[in-house]
Amino acid sequence: MKKNLIPLLFLIGISISGFAQDTKAMKLWYNAPSGKVWENALPIGNGFQAAMVYGNVEKEIFQLNEHTVWSGSPNRNDNPNALGALDSVRKLIFEGEYKAAENMANQRIITKKSHGQMFQPVGNLELTFTGHENYSNYYRELDIEHATSKTSYTVDGVTYTREAFTSFPDRVMIIRLSTDKPGTLSFSAALTTQHVKQQIKVNGNNELSLWGTTSDHEGIEGKVEFNALSRIKTDGGNMTPTDNSVDIKNANSVTIFVSIASNFNNYNDISGDENQRAKDYLDKAFNKNFEDMKAAHIKAYQKYFNRVTLDLGSTEASKLPTNERLNNFRNTSDPSFVSLYYQFGRYLLISSSQPGGQPANLQGIWNGNMKPAWDSKYTININTEMNYWPAEKTNLSEMHEPLLKMIMELSETGKETAKVMYGANGWMAHHNTDIWRITGPLDGSFWGIWNGGGGWLSQHLWEHYLYTGDKTYLESAYSAIKGAAEFYADFLVEHPTYKWLVVAPGNSPENAPKEHQGASITAGSTMDNQIVFDVFSATINAAEILGKDKAFVEKLKNMKKRLPPMHIGKHNQIQEWLDDVDDPNDNHRHISHLYGLYPSNQISPYSNPKLFAAAKNTLLHRGDVSTGWSMGWKVNWWAKMQDGNHAYKLIQNQLMPLGTVRGGGGTYNNLFDAHPPFQIDGNFGCTSGITEMIMQSSDGAVHLLPALPDNFDKGTVGGLLTRGGFEITNMVWENSKLVSVEIKSNLGGNLRLRTPNEIKSKAGKKIKKASGENPNGFFMVNDIATPIISEASTIEPLELKPTYLYDLPTKKGKSYTFVVK
Structure with missing residues (x-):
């Protein structure tokens, strides 16, 4: 009988250092094909080339992407009329x-x-199998431990197997088809595409070629030319070319190599030779042995993936197929499902963001639509930044490089925008950009007037330094960090009533109070103020580390004193705007004024407890269920609130089938995040949030187990990184208490630990109780202004869980082990 097309995933646990390895622990597997549903297919990628593997029996589809295949061509989108209107606005x-x-x-x-x-x-590689209508023993998987996919099934007593991966070292996709009976493998291979400007042909007996040019869009001519080459190698049988396909008959096994390249060199240069590039990648790979290529691919991938291990335990629920696990997750205990989802996020980041490539966009590197939702661009008022929240702390610092490079490029293109549109020095970007590094405002002023994209992105440059301690890197990034501050130093204007320096025009992304006539445009929104505070602070700190720009540093210090403080309003909430006009019944997906809680560290339970309490009220007002990425952000916020059970509740909301809760997002069958539609930021946001539940390092110390839910009462983790270059090489907890932790110091310096219970050094070294500021500069917390509290507010600090604070001097390269006291 032909199987139905409802996919069943089976996710089993996560292997962990110190625990027995489970060979099936990191596999998503299904007992049915994807059918025609893109969100059922499985993603593979190497940061440059990617595919969605459908696993269909009669017509297998590999939907192809390449990281530089974008519509349009080099362009700018500044509006020079802005400067003349600025004062009037x-x-x-x-x-x-x-x-x-x-x-x-x-x-x-x-x-x-x-x-x-x-x-x-780019298009599809389609493999058509005649006579495979009736099949049994169907199975397909995505092995995220090895970054490979596999499909198998039986027809007339013959078992057919397909393996596929996108090679990291060879930059090509490899597909291996085989059977358990010699001479029974027959199919037809063809390339197809949706592009209008295209040419598909067969080169010789064994090579398919798809050449195309991307679309014109919004008045910008499409000039990205790309070439996809598919070359076939058979063991036995024969190949026959047709006008647009290659037919394979009676082979023992077949290996297909797919290479894709474009003429894109950089955002201002598309003079490359896509044909020669694609041929070169293919030629270098084609004569290699499949098993050797697979081994090299796995080794290159596991260099990154194996750095972090996580085991949160497992229950009987883990034995069920994943669609059942997904359906049941909100009502059952299934911690290993969380572990797999966590590592799936790391898999996606490794697969979509490699050094030298483009950053992960709204859909990472996977898209099957010629006109994707929101153009699958870079939305930099939250989504792009969220993509990279896991990078440093989950030990994937190299994956941060494409974004850091894009920020450096934006710091060049954004100079003209700052000058032409706002008469300002430095650089800036609005709420969106693309491969051409546009920085002008788009999508209408309700969204596009926001000018904090450059300021927020610049914090990723500073964060990379805080984790790596690389002063050579900081020197190279300093001009961009400083440039973001230069823009605000010129752009800020004195508020005529409050006399603070404010961003005007600005907004609180994508939200508006009724009292502002439904308009989002404003002056001095809380998020704008928080971002400017961070931009000035990072620039001051970086300049002092590098011994630069003393006069400019003094100017920024004085300006920082004139920024608006945060406000606690009449509903005991953190105000979103300068006016106390928040609606406690507003369930908007953006809670931008909590940027100061996360990813920033301006709202602390220890240094400003009333703001911390107000942040909780803001979260409660907004509610839990929302779009997928919003729920991902909320996991991080509730982790920062040290409320593990509420953070876990958000994970439960995230890991529910799309459509389960009206008005909310969720998760597709292939574990992609559903905004809806698919946006990858929710995957990355949730992986970040799970890390924040287990470890935080932004509030002056390495805080271990800050937000464990009841469901994570025991577990182990290894490989997480903290600010200051500390690596948690192994941590074990039971009954929500720390049992032992081993920490390696990669940079040296003071290690300040905040723990849920008392600990001691295993080696007998004295660890003293900590007090005052952490002398380790990587953990410096910038003092904020005293918040202004409404006379109508009754806010009181929250009762915090007791913790213990320790200091230990460390040496570079040394490891330190602590155990329960």
Whole structure:
């Protein structure tokens, strides 16, 4: 009988150092094909080339992507009319005429050119098998421990097996087809595409070629030319070319090599030779042995993946197929499902973001639509940043490189935007960008007037330094960090009523109070203030480390004192705007004014407890169920609130089938995050949040087990990184208490530990109780202004769980073990 097309995934635990290895622990597996549903297919990728593997029996589909295949061509989208309108827009804002200000911004500030280009698919490799309608013993898997996929099934007593991977060292996709009976492998291979400007042909007896040019979009001519080459090698049988396919008959096994390249060199240069590049990758790989290539691929991948291990335990629920686990997760205890989802996020980051490639976009590197949702661009008012939250702390610092490079490029293109549109020095970007590194405002002023994209992104440059301690890198990134501060130093304007320096025009991304006539445009939104605070602080700190720009540092210190403090409003909430107009019934997906809680560290339970309590009220007002990425962010916030059970509740909401809760996101069958539609940021956000539940290092110390839920009462983890270059090589806990932890110091310096219970050095070395500021500069917390609290507020600090704080001087390269006292 032909099987139905409902996929069943079987996810089993996670292997862990010190525990028995389970060979099936990190596999997603199904007992049915994907059918026609893209979100059922399985993602593979090497940061440059990617595919969605459908696992269909009669017509197998490998949907192909390449990281530089974008619509359009080099372009800018600044609006030079903005500068002349800036004072008028500000005047309207300060007079409370928000709608009029928004209308003027739409006319004079928002771009009249491209609103961003589209990440587009290359096409499909399709393998057609005749006579395979009736099959049994169907199985397919994605092995995230080895970054390989496999499909197998039986027809007429013959078992057919397909393996596929996108090689990290060889930069090609390899597909191996085999059977357990010689001479029974027959199929037809063809390349297809949705592109209008394309040419598909057969080269010789064994090679398919798909050449194309990307789409024109919004007045920008598509000039990215790409070539996909598929070359076939058989063991036995014969190959016959047709006009647009290659037919294979009676082979023992077949290996297919797929190479894709474009003419893209960088955001301002598309003079490359896509044909020669694709041929070169293919030629270098084609004569290699399949098993040797597979072994080299796995080795290159596991260099990154194996750095972190996680075991949260398992229950009987882990024995069920994953669609049942997904359906049951909110109502059962299944901690190993969380472990797998956590490592799946790391798998996706490794597979979609490699040094030298493009950063992971809204869909990572996987997209099957010519016109994807939101163009699958880089939305930099949250989504792009969220993609990289796991990078440093889950020991994938190298995967951060594509984003860091993009930020450096934006710091160049954004200079002209700052000068032409706002008369400012430095650089800036609005809420969206693309492969062409546009920095102008798009999508209308409700969204696009926000100008904090450059400021927020610049914090990733600083964060990379805080984790690596690489001063040579900091020197190279300093101009971009400083440039973000230079923009704000020129752009900030004095508020006529409060006399603070504010961002105007600005907004709190994608939200608006009713009292502002439904317009989002404002002056001095809380998120804007928090971002400027971080930009100034990072620049001051970096300049002092490098011994640079003393006069500019003094200027920033003085300006920082004039930024608006955070406000606690009449509903005991952190105000989103300068005015106390928050609606406690507002369930908006963006909670941008909690940027200061996470990813920033301006709201601390220890140094500003009333703000911390107000942050909890804000979260409670907004509610839990939301779009997928929003729930991912909330996992991090509740972890920062040290409320593990509430963070776990958000994970349960995230790991539910799409459509389970009205108005909310969830997870697709292939574990992709559902906004909906698919956005990869929710996957990365949740992986980050799970890390924050287990370990935090942003509030002056390495905080171990800050937010364990009841479901994680015992477990082990290894490989997590902290600020200051400390690596938690192995940590064990039971009954929600720390049992032992081994920490390696990669940079030396003071190690300050915050723990849930008393510990001692296993080696007998004295560890003293800590007090005052951490002398390790990587853990410096910048003092914030005293918050302003509404007279109507009754806010009181929360009762915190007791913790113990220790200091231990460490030496570079040495490891230190602590055990329960």
